[in-house]
Amino acid sequence: MHVLLTEDQELFRRTVREFAEREIAPVAAEHDENETFPKANVKKMGELGLMGLTVPIEYGGSGAGPVEYALAMEEIARADAAHSVILSVNNSLVCEPIVKYGTDEQKNEYLKRLSSGDMIGSFCLSEPQSGSDARHMQTKAVRDGDYYVLNGTKNWISNGGEAGLYIVFASLEGEEDRSAAFLVEYWRFGINCGPKEKKLGIRASATTQVFLNDCRVPVGNRLGEEGDGFKIAMSSLDAGRIGIAAQALGIAQAAFEASVAYAKERQAFGQPISEFQAIQFMLADMQVRIEQSRLLTYQAAVLEARGLPFAKESSMAKLSASETAMWVTTKAIQIHGGYGYSREYPVQRYFRDAKITEIYEGTSEIQRMVIARSILRGDRPAKAPAEVPVEAPEIVTPVLTLPPTPEELKQQMAPRKLHHVAVAVDSVDEALKFYRETLGLEEITVMNLEDRGLKVGLVKAGPSEVELLEPLDPEGTVARFLDRRGPGLHHICFEVEDVETSMRYYEGKGATFIDPVPRPGAVGLVSFMPPALADGVLVELAQTSGYTFPEPEAEAAEEATAPVITTPILRGPAGYARPAFVGAVGAWGQQPTPPAAPEPEAPRSAWSTAADGLRAPVLRGAAGYTRHGLTGVGAWGRQPAKPEAAAPAGAPGTASEPPAASGTGQVASEAAPAAGE
Numbered sequence: 289m290h291v292l293l294t295e296d297q298e299l300f301r302r303t304v305r306e307f308a309e310r311e312i313a314p315v316a317a318e319h320d321e322n323e324t325f326p327k328a329n330v331k332k333m334g335e336l337g338l339m340g341l342t343v344p345i346e347y348g349g350s351g352a353g354p355v356e357y358a359l360a361m362e363e364i365a366r367a368d369a370a371h372s373v374i375l376s377v378n379n380s381l382v383c384e385p386i387v388k389y390g391t392d393e394q395k396n397e398y399l400k401r402l403s404s405g406d407m408i409g410s411f412c413l414s415e416p417q418s419g420s421d422a423r424h425m426q427t428k429a430v431r432d433g434d435y436y437v438l439n440g441t442k443n444w445i446s447n448g449g450e451a452g453l454y455i456v457f458a459s460l461e462g463e464e465d466r467s468a469a470f471l472v473e474y475w476r477f478g479i480n481c482g483p484k485e486k487k488l489g490i491r492a493s494a495t496t497q498v499f500l501n502d503c504r505v506p507v508g509n510r511l512g513e514e515g516d517g518f519k520i521a522m523s524s525l526d527a528g529r530i531g532i533a534a535q536a537l538g539i540a541q542a543a544f545e546a547s548v549a550y551a552k553e554r555q556a557f558g559q560p561i562s563e564f565q566a567i568q569f570m571l572a573d574m575q576v577r578i579e580q581s582r583l584l585t586y587q588a589a590v591l592e593a594r595g596l597p598f599a600k601e602s603s604m605a606k607l608s609a610s611e612t613a614m615w616v617t618t619k620a621i622q623i624h625g626g627y628g629y630s631r632e633y634p635v636q637r638y639f640r641d642a643k644i645t646e647i648y649e650g651t652s653e654i655q656r657m658v659i660a661r662s663i664l665r666g667d668r669p670a671k672a673p674a675e676v677p678v679e680a681p682e683i684v685t686p687v688l689t690l691p692p693t694p695e696e697l698k699q700q701m702a703p704r705k706l707h708h709v710a711v712a713v714d715s716v717d718e719a720l721k722f723y724r725e726t727l728g729l730e731e732i733t734v735m736n737l738e739d740r741g742l743k744v745g746l747v748k749a750g751p752s753e754v755e756l757l758e759p760l761d762p763e764g765t766v767a768r769f770l771d772r773r774g775p776g777l778h779h780i781c782f783e784v785e786d787v788e789t790s791m792r793y794y795e796g797k798g799a800t801f802i803d804p805v806p807r808p809g810a811v812g813l814v815s816f817m818p819p820a821l822a823d824g825v826l827v828e829l830a831q832t833s834g835y836t837f838p839e840p841e842a843e844a845a846e847e848a849t850a851p852v853i854t855t856p857i858l859r860g861p862a863g864y865a866r867p868a869f870v871g872a873v874g875a876w877g878q879q880p881t882p883p884a885a886p887e888p889e890a891p892r893s894a895w896s897t898a899a900d901g902l903r904a905p906v907l908r909g910a911a912g913y914t915r916h917g918l919t920g921v922g923a924w925g926r927q928p929a930k931p932e933a934a935a936p937a938g939a940p941g942t943a944s945e946p947p948a949a950s951g952t953g954q955v956a957s958e959a960a961p962a963a964g965e
């Protein structure tokens with residue numbers, strides 16, 4: 289653990305490193321080679337909370353402080369410097385000034401979008417004639433009623449062409465020494481960007497010119513007051529320079545690690561080159577310079593976090609770290625020899641990327657100037673614009689949650705266990721007797737779920753359960769299931785971590801679900817896959833934790849007692865007991881008459897079409913279980929051909945049809961599970 293960091297900050301660093309190694313490092317070389325802007329990863333950085341790291345939580349940011357910002361910059365740059373400059377401009381040069389100097393409207397308008405990665409920010413200070421001499425800008429802002437009209441050209445603008453919001457600095461009309469800052473939206477106020485500059489390094493980042501031609505910006509989009517422009521730019525750069533120092537550190541660290549690994553592996557004169565003192569001294573010096581710069585960088589960040597003056601310290605950190613990065617990457621190429629000069633190896637990219645850290649956000653010469661001036665004037669703190677109250681946001685070290693890797697997702701989605709096997713029965717009490725008395729299994733509970741038209745018995749069977757389903761509602765799906773199939777296997781249920789996520793995951797693998805979203809079941813949130821998918825068995829996924837059923841209203845709860853069934857038990861058409869038939873037939877012992885007309889045809893699915901012509905009575909398979917739809921094909925054991933493709937989940941009237949449909953149009957209701965199963 290680093291001496292200047294807390295345990296939480298180290299944890300934060302590890303998470304960012306894991307993210308960077310997983311998402312950024314593998315694509316860094318390709319983006320560099322093709323000079324492509326890494327849009328997808330910018331979005332991922334936003335999702336992780338890195339794009340608005342220091343933005344207060346109330347504005348959609350992560351509420352972190354300068355130390356976390358430096359750590360994030362270091363780790364992202366260790367994977368790829370181009371990614372880190374996108375992050376740094378968005379955070380320290382765009383979000384930060386809005387947090388410090390923006391009005392409530394401006395904060396509400398922009399910070400959330402900038403923090404999420406939906407909108408990228410850009411900082412427009414440099415011009416063709418003014419880079420280091422930033423105070424002497426040619427870009428002019430002329431007040432025109434409720435607007436400012438901006439004219440001028442900005443140079444070397446990071447995120448140019450990719451950003452949605454540009455902070456533009458401009459001199460005020462007739463007052464060459466006074467400037468103001470403006471929040472200029474690309475789409476609303478009409479600014480133009482030139483083509484991407486062809487750069488030596490950080491080639492994946494976008495750098496362009498920005499053209500302001502009679503660009504009309506409402507007064508409400510001025511950041512701070514008239515005359516604050518230069519000070520806003522300078523104080524933003526104070527913080528930004530810590531980020532660039534951290535970026536340089538990350539580049540140097542990557543080059544150093546590559547050098548150590550290469551030196552141990554590369555053989556010369558009969559031994560690894562790490563055995564030679566010339567190499568060892570280079571590695572030692574590399575590490576010493578990196579650690580010196582790291583201390584300076586963390587020191588500046590800690591000072592800023594404590595609200596103490598840090599302008600000189602941030603310049604010292606940037607100067608030291610950027611020159612270290614240049615020196616270390618030069619040595620890294622030397623250690624790699626010819627391979628270091630090849631674009632097949634990453635050290636040349638580190639070397640090319642390192643150079644910019646000595647140039648942007650103030651050249652090394654400007655940093656020396658800032659440090660020297662500070663020494664000579666006796667460390668007078670730099671002034672912030674007096675008229676704008678600066679509220680220090682509360683700082684937290686965010687706990688970042690990385691999205692699971694495809695491998696982790698696969699593991700998480702795998703059913704945790706067979707939760708239960710559900711059996712449709714005529715009488716839960718009768719069936720329970722068998723499980724209890726004959727098999728000696730332990731009964732867990734019996735529930736009368738009136739609202740779902742079911743009586744449910746649960747029996748413990750090792751780590752799983754047997755769920756017995758008795759219909760209380762003669763029109764319910766279990767009753768219809770019994771009508772068609774007789775007592776027997778109704779569905780199997782697997783326990784999953786999160787039903788909704790599992791649904792999306794399995795849909796990605798071609799599965800369909802009867803309902804588009806989970807429904808409350810007896811054991812938690814559940815969702816059903818149509819039997820067609822599992823060759824005839826309805827499959828339930830259940831989330832048994834993290835879901836609480838809404839409390840029933842007191843009055844309703846009192847009313848919800850099980851109905852007393854007084855009618856005698858009769859036999860259903862397939863020879864099984866159906867208490868609920870009695871009311872329909874009226875006389876003891878009389879068999880129920882089949883309905884005169886078939887129920888209205890349900891919309892047909894691919895399955896029901898395939899199963900047309902199969903008018904099968906319930907048959908018993910070799911193992912005594914019920915099988916449907918076999919007679920149409922002539923011989924026991926032959927299955928109806930599966931349709932080419934299953935109907936999409938949620939398509940009206942399709943998803944719930946079972947595989948071996950009888951074609952009567954009742955199949956949908958047979959297979960569709962009762963809510964509460």
Ligand code: CAA
Nearest residue numbers: 413414420422423446519522523599648649650654670671
């Ligand atoms: N914070 C707040 N106010 C500051 C300040 C700071 N850090 N530094 C200076 N000021 C104020 C001064 O107090 C002074 O105010 P008063 O007039 O009220 O006294 C005013 O600003 C002018 O200050 P100076 O006289 O010191 O200004 P200067 O003209 O001599 O320049 C400089 C100072 C340090 C050279 C400055 O121009 C500078 O830093 N130049 C480099 C610019 C730079 O870094 N450009 C990078 C472009 S952005 C970029 O690279 C982003 C990217 O793409 C990644």
